[in-house]
Amino acid sequence: MDGELFPRERTEIAPGAVHVPDWLGPRRQGELLAACREWARPPAGLRTVRTPGGGVMTARQVCLGLHWYPYGYARTAVDGDGEPVKPMPDWLAELGREAVAAAYGGPPDPRAAAYDIALVNFYDGDSRMGMHRDAEEKSPAPVVSLSLGDSCLFRFGNTDSRGRPYRDVELRSGDLFVFGGPSRSAYHGVPKVLPGTGPRALGLTGRLNITLRVGGLG
Numbered sequence: 335m336d337g338e339l340f341p342r343e344r345t346e347i348a349p350g351a352v353h354v355p356d357w358l359g360p361r362r363q364g365e366l367l368a369a370c371r372e373w374a375r376p377p378a379g380l381r382t383v384r385t386p387g388g389g390v391m392t393a394r395q396v397c398l399g400l401h402w403y404p405y406g407y408a409r410t411a412v413d414g415d416g417e418p419v420k421p422m423p424d425w426l427a428e429l430g431r432e433a434v435a436a437a438y439g440g441p442p443d444p445r446a447a448a449y450d451i452a453l454v455n456f457y458d459g460d461s462r463m464g465m466h467r468d469a470e471e472k473s474p475a476p477v478v479s480l481s482l483g484d485s486c487l488f489r490f491g492n493t494d495s496r497g498r499p500y501r502d503v504e505l506r507s508g509d510l511f512v513f514g515g516p517s518r519s520a521y522h523g524v525p526k527v528l529p530g531t532g533p534r535a536l537g538l539t540g541r542l543n544i545t546l547r548v549g550g551l552g
């Protein structure tokens with residue numbers, strides 16, 4: 335980022351949990367944002383997610399490949415308009431593979447299962463996401479997270495509880511975060527979005543997060 339006094343460096347936040355700042359350049363961020371805008375459209379577009387306990391998620395969401403809902407996966411937007419979920423594009427699955435290689439080092443593993451699920455979360459200035467685990471997948475493959483637009487505080491915790499110990503990481507537009515191995519089932523969340531911090535040239539008000547997962551769901 336312009337004006338940075340010290341470059342932000344790749345950091346292992348916990349075993350198997352790696353933050354790679356500025357992984358996506360401005361052009362790829364723009365392309366990903368344009369794709370997100372298409373995916374957000376109906377049918378099976380952006381929706382508000384309600385939890386069984388009566389809660390409402392403040393981040394709105396659209397899914398690709400399989401439709402996540404609290405708490406499972408379906409082939410249709412069962413808690414939305416009921417339409418078939420949009421397919422997971424090959425290029426996005428490939429981006430997931432490249433992201434894992436970038437985070438952990440070394441070339442992509444040709445035997446690794448393909449990323450077949452994407453969740454796109456849209457956060458406005460007041461949105462947040464409570465501490466949770468990504469637990470509806472059967473595959474142990476790492477979760478890949480890409481951020482666009484406004485920065486946020488991302489809280490990465492432990493596998494036992496929603497509480498401490500955790501580490502807070504600022505995720506900015508273009509940043510990659512991968513969590514796998516011993517951190518695959520760690521609690522994590524977004525306590526805060528930092529409005530107005532995104533790159534102006536991207537043209538996004540708010541924050542988008544794209545998480546890529548391998549379902550292993552057959």
Ligand SMILES: O=C(O)CCC(=O)C(=O)O
Binds near residue numbers: 455463479524543
């Ligand atoms: O927005 C983020 O950075 C995290 C999203 C997330 O944890 C999820 O969709 O499961």
Ligand SMILES: [Fe+2]
Binds near residue numbers: 466467468522
């Ligand atoms: Fe998550």
